[in-house]
Amino acid sequence: MLPSLRRILIGEPLATHRLSLERLSILGGLAVFAADALSSTAYGTEEIIRALVVAGSAAAAWVVPIGAAVVALLIVVVISYRQTVVEYPSGGGAYVVARDNLGVGPSLVAGAALQTSYILTVSVSVAAGVAAITSAWPALHEHRVAIGAGWILFMGLVNLRGVRESAAVFGVPVYAFITLMLALVAVGVGRFAFGALQPIEAQPVEAAAPLTMFLILRAFSSGGATLTGVEAVANGVPAFTHPSGPNAARVLGILAILLGTMFFGTTLLLHATEIMPSEQETMLSQLAALLFGRGWFYYALQVATAVILVIAANTSFAGYPRLTAFMAGDGFMPRQFANLGDRLVYSNGIVFLAVAASLLLAFFGGLVHALIPLYAIGVFTAFTLSQAGMVVHWLGKRNAGWRRSAVINAIGAVITGMVLLIVAVTKFTEGAWIVVVLIPLMIGVFRAIRRHYDYVAERLSLSQAGEVRPRRNLNLLLVGGMHRGTLEGLEYLKALTDEGRAIHLEIGGEPEPRIKRMWTDWEKDIPLIVLSSPYRSMIEPLIDYIESAKQDENYDTVTVIIPEFVVDTWWEALLHNHSALWLQVILRNIPGVALLNMRYKL
């Protein structure tokens, strides 16, 4: 039953050689990897303005230079990463680049930072999407954790079906959102150019604090979250069709153009219309209502925004399993994360991500806004390490044009490093301090895992192994009574070996049980040994016998043959003692005992 449920949910398994066919086109790649970055245009500008208006309405004018700085940062990061993806066609996320160029320590920092940020992205973006839904239907508010977890489960399942299915399912809303946002920006900028866009008369906001440099940097940090989607593309290079490096670079380029246009467009329009943050309505909603009225376009954009906020999590489902597969391949994560599942995706990573994000959501009761600073830090740590690694890479490679490439990556590293510092300082009390605790802990776990694998490998190594030596083994057949199953066991024992013994455990306390008298009628060669069990336990007398066989008769191993008969239904199974199962569970921990489970049909 379970296998067929699995087929229905996930689909038929795909053959390993189809791996090269399960690739993403540029359009599909954009749908999978761009969702996270693009979704941030729905709230990025608003976050900046909200941070600024603490210093009064007039301070909101700073949104234009800050927005320009964010776009500039985006351009620097994308140019820098385009170089990385071409150099690392098998996947050039921060973990791999840092490992190859900076060493194990920095690579683990990048890995830990990215893992937290991927998991947080899922929780945070799903919570944001669910909040959009529960604003429309407040009755659903109390079910927000269940709705969020249900959505995460659904995304997990779609991703388990394979990367192409995920692109097909989530591509439509992504492109709908892009189209609507570009239309909004085009119409708005057009009307502004022809002088047909007037500022609204908003209530001026009183200044609660002076406009300091710290405030401006903090506003910039809030806008920096817009860049979070870029790293996922670099991790996912092998998911693209051939040539995967250049295709990934193209996706990064298109992403930068779209993101820059949408983000800076809305920033300009919000500045021109002087729209102010409100408790009841997002600023994007106010802008759309002003430009188009509350008609079909307005509602289409609202729906598309809610959907893209949730789908943003899909980028993590593409990035996280690849990252953990790399780390598992290096022995820093459990080996299972490197297994390709039925549909040629890293199923264990997908399942782990879904479970971890759902637990986080449940733990915080669906209110995860406070976690946002954490993931910005994770992403900028990864950016900085990745680009610093690329600088080292070019210094080592020294091919044609290496100087230019090194300079580009160095600029990227310095700028993202500075942003990391800004985010860390301005958001420290808002939760960024947690990262300082969490990342060393995670690195400790990674190293412990690696130590275990190293230990296992060393113990299993053949370097000090001797010859294959002969061994002495004793076969014991357990018999419960004199019946047909016992004869099957005897036939089997005799096929296995010429010698062997049958063992009967007498728990009723009879000195001369019936089986003892019947045995010789059926079997001459194999002796029957009756062990009496004064405490009705089957285990102790058997273990004593095994130990004495090993000690006194010099056997190296004892094989215990446990015949078990098979019934057809679960309720029939309830009617039997399952001694075979219990014996296996307990005997498996006795050293030098091998268990042979022989099942027979009635």
Next chain:
Amino acid sequence: MLPSLRRILIGEPLATHRLSLERLSILGGLAVFAADALSSTAYGTEEIIRALVVAGSAAAAWVVPIGAAVVALLIVVVISYRQTVVEYPSGGGAYVVARDNLGVGPSLVAGAALQTSYILTVSVSVAAGVAAITSAWPALHEHRVAIGAGWILFMGLVNLRGVRESAAVFGVPVYAFITLMLALVAVGVGRFAFGALQPIEAQPVEAAAPLTMFLILRAFSSGGATLTGVEAVANGVPAFTHPSGPNAARVLGILAILLGTMFFGTTLLLHATEIMPSEQETMLSQLAALLFGRGWFYYALQVATAVILVIAANTSFAGYPRLTAFMAGDGFMPRQFANLGDRLVYSNGIVFLAVAASLLLAFFGGLVHALIPLYAIGVFTAFTLSQAGMVVHWLGKRNAGWRRSAVINAIGAVITGMVLLIVAVTKFTEGAWIVVVLIPLMIGVFRAIRRHYDYVAERLSLSQAGEVRPRRNLNLLLVGGMHRGTLEGLEYLKALTDEGRAIHLEIGGEPEPRIKRMWTDWEKDIPLIVLSSPYRSMIEPLIDYIESAKQDENYDTVTVIIPEFVVDTWWEALLHNHSALWLQVILRNIPGVALLNMRYKL
């Protein structure tokens, strides 16, 4: 860890030969088996009066003849059962007596009726005791299910420790209750005899219905529940010290005298004082306050009453496991119910009873008063069948005095049969109809279980079995890679057999895996077979190979040797794939495959 927790909770196992020492004296037997019957004196008279006052205060005078009828019924049943326990020293409950004399059908009716009534007794009496506690501390009302389940768990544990421990733990409150009740009756009757007991001036109750014969019979039915404890003694005869039959008969005699005195004494006193039922206070509490004032005696009796109500359930813990052990011995219940546990009690019956009663309590939210009619019907069904069976028994035996014995049991059968009819008719709409549905269903289950065991026995029978025939077996050693564990596997394989094959599953898609090249350096005799797995599943290629070995090479069985290495801690276990476990789970359902699990330490 689990075994030591078990030792702490339940105690050290007892040897089978100690069974004859784990017996109850007369005092202990009374403590275990009398609790249920004696506890009913706390509410029996009140139930009768409550049923009568529907026809007004004057109708309450009928309580004296009805009380006398209940005591007469008790005397008849006890005399009748004293004969049964002497004749059936290995346990003479209604199930056994009906089986031996009336046949399988009636015995299953008795078994089903008794099982329902034992389970219901636990739920109902624990609920009554918990209600007494939550009346005193209303804040606990919302935790009533948890308190009840906790108490059931505690009683289950005490009974798992053995029957003597249960008598020791629960004996004190039982004897305290007996002493206090006898004191109450003695003082009350003494004062009445000397004219020092005056009726209180209670508000007269208006008649809501005429005093009909139906009403009187219904009141009598309510009082009949007092007899429920008698059957448990008959079931438990082997639990008494030698001579167990006469000792059980003595316990029944003492029980009848105590029960008669306490029950009829309170009936007379409640009649003489003209105490009326109240919503706030039980009639027994009113009587004690009138006779002794609200001093230490009054409170001691209240506490003892609350405790005995809960302990009444202990009688079921003594009776139910013995009944199910009898039925399991006959193949009508799962065989596990006949297993003697560590402490020489039928542990599975105790556990099942505790779980079933707790679930019933939880299902009805701790309010199980409505279930009371159900268990009266179960008990009187058992009484009637048991005594009818005894009549048949005497007719067959025809020993000295058989006529007298047969007449006594016949009178018992007729009277309890009439009471059964009265209870069934007067309580039909109050829930007795459920029994009509439930008992046939249970009998269907009993018969289905028996059919399964008969089928298994027939299939396992040696009557048509031939000689032990020779068989061909192929040994396959699964190897994952070339490491020390593989050498251990080879050593083991060679100890087991001279021939055999090693199997490697290649899931990476490599045509010439590394192990293939290394194999011949280490092993010359055993060939290595590489199976490639295009869908990365370990199962399908292995099953195909096994099937072809059986079909094309004529092997009867294939033994798959699965080496598995053992790690020290649970977290290390998380870091490995557990292929060995998965292979075992799936291969165990393939016919003709034996699984050999060989574990090695690093």
